[in-house]
Amino acid sequence: MIRNNFDVKPALVFWELTQACDLVCKHCRASAKKYCDPQELSKHEGERLIDEIALWDGPMLIFTGGDPLKNQHFWYWLDYARVKGVKVSVTPSPTPLVTEEAVSRMKSLGVNRLGLSLDGAYPKTHDLFRGVSGSFDRLLDIVGYAQQVDLSLQINTTLTRHNIDELENMAIRVKRFKAKMWSLFFLVPVGRGEGIDLFTPQEHEEIFDRLYWIKEKYQLPIKTTEAPHFRRYMMQKKRGEFVRGRGTGDGKGIVFVSRLGEIYPSGFLPLKTGNVKTDSLRDVYSNAPLFCSLRDPDHFKGKCGCCEFRKLCGGSRARAYAATGDPLESDPHCLYVSAS
Numbered sequence: 430m431i432r433n434n435f436d437v438k439p440a441l442v443f444w445e446l447t448q449a450c451d452l453v454c455k456h457c458r459a460s461a462k463k464y465c466d467p468q469e470l471s472k473h474e475g476e477r478l479i480d481e482i483a484l485w486d487g488p489m490l491i492f493t494g495g496d497p498l499k500n501q502h503f504w505y506w507l508d509y510a511r512v513k514g515v516k517v518s519v520t521p522s523p524t525p526l527v528t529e530e531a532v533s534r535m536k537s538l539g540v541n542r543l544g545l546s547l548d549g550a551y552p553k554t555h556d557l558f559r560g561v562s563g564s565f566d567r568l569l570d571i572v573g574y575a576q577q578v579d580l581s582l583q584i585n586t587t588l589t590r591h592n593i594d595e596l597e598n599m600a601i602r603v604k605r606f607k608a609k610m611w612s613l614f615f616l617v618p619v620g621r622g623e624g625i626d627l628f629t630p631q632e633h634e635e636i637f638d639r640l641y642w643i644k645e646k647y648q649l650p651i652k653t654t655e656a657p658h659f660r661r662y663m664m665q666k667k668r669g670e671f672v673r674g675r676g677t678g679d680g681k682g683i684v685f686v687s688r689l690g691e692i693y694p695s696g697f698l699p700l701k702t703g704n705v706k707t708d709s710l711r712d713v714y715s716n717a718p719l720f721c722s723l724r725d726p727d728h729f730k731g732k733c734g735c736c737e738f739r740k741l742c743g744g745s746r747a748r749a750y751a752a753t754g755d756p757l758e759s760d761p762h763c764l765y766v767s768a769s
């Protein structure tokens with residue numbers, strides 16, 4: 430069997446540098462705390478992780494958290510990755526740590542993209558979501574710093590009932606920010622996101638309708654996280670025309686390394702599959718049975734397993750796991766039922 434590229438190499442490696450963060454967002458996947466965990470990767474362990482990613486030659490390494498800037502080795506590892514030829518994106522928390530000087534330094538150290546969160550079109554909605562007033566204004570400042578040094582921006586938005594009515598106005602903001610990508614995250618109930626009222630399958634379709642319209646109207650590059658059935662929706666809408674995107678999903682083009690070095694298929698699928706302190710990340714990604722099964726949609730269960738869109742979409746494996754305890758089960762938040 431010829432293995433496709435995602436069988437041997439991910440497109441994105443997320444590395445949670447720390448649990449520390451000065452914000453207290455309601456939906457926080459990382460259940461961020463005020464302080465770093467003493468068990469977080471050491472400077473040398475971080476170097477070894479970057480060395481291994483360099484051997485893959487290609488994936489984007491995303492420094493995430495918590496707030497990656499709260500890790501004392503952040504700047505050292507950023508420079509180390511640059512020297513090793515590893516492309517890096519950074520998703521800082523929008524706090525006073527992200528100064529004009531810090532953004533300029535990131536640019537000079539070769540940061541490929543800055544990921545910033547926008548969770549409301551207006552200060553009131555955004556700040557309520559992030560738990561600290563003034564966060565929205567801080568975000569606008571950071572966007573300005575990035576624009577000054579021509580650092581590429583990705584805007585990340587977590588969609589919930591509290592901001593969904595502002596979808597179009599958030600799109601207008603993203604357009605004004607000149608972001609290279611707008612990534613819309615559909616909640617999986619993990620971390621502080623547990624207990625938040627999720628959209629129903631029908632509501633997902635209605636949001637996809639609006640997203641499709643917004644994408645066309647504003648010519649925005651949009652991708653979804655943990656809602657791969659938007660690709661199915663797009664394919665149906667375009668009547669089978671080629672839909673851009675490489676069909677990534679949990680463990681398929683994506684791998685997540687926790688602050689303790691634990692390896693997961695994504696930050697939303699809490700099935701630990703080794704630790705970079707003792708295991709080879711490349712070996713786990715390519716050969717661990719869990720990762721292999723997540724890349725094999727023909728063996729998914731229920732309606733996802735017999736859906737004609739299973740290779741393009743495949744459903745959110747993290748949401749299937751959160752709902753049923755089985756990552757190979759059907760995504761319960763997809764309305765579509767295949768005729769085949």
Ligand code: SF4
Binds near residue numbers: 450452454559
């Ligand atoms: S900024 Fe990010 S890491 Fe910090 S609390 Fe909010 S979601 Fe969690």
Ligand code: SF4
Binds near residue numbers: 657742743745
């Ligand atoms: S049934 Fe599963 S594979 Fe098919 S479109 Fe829905 S989520 Fe995707």
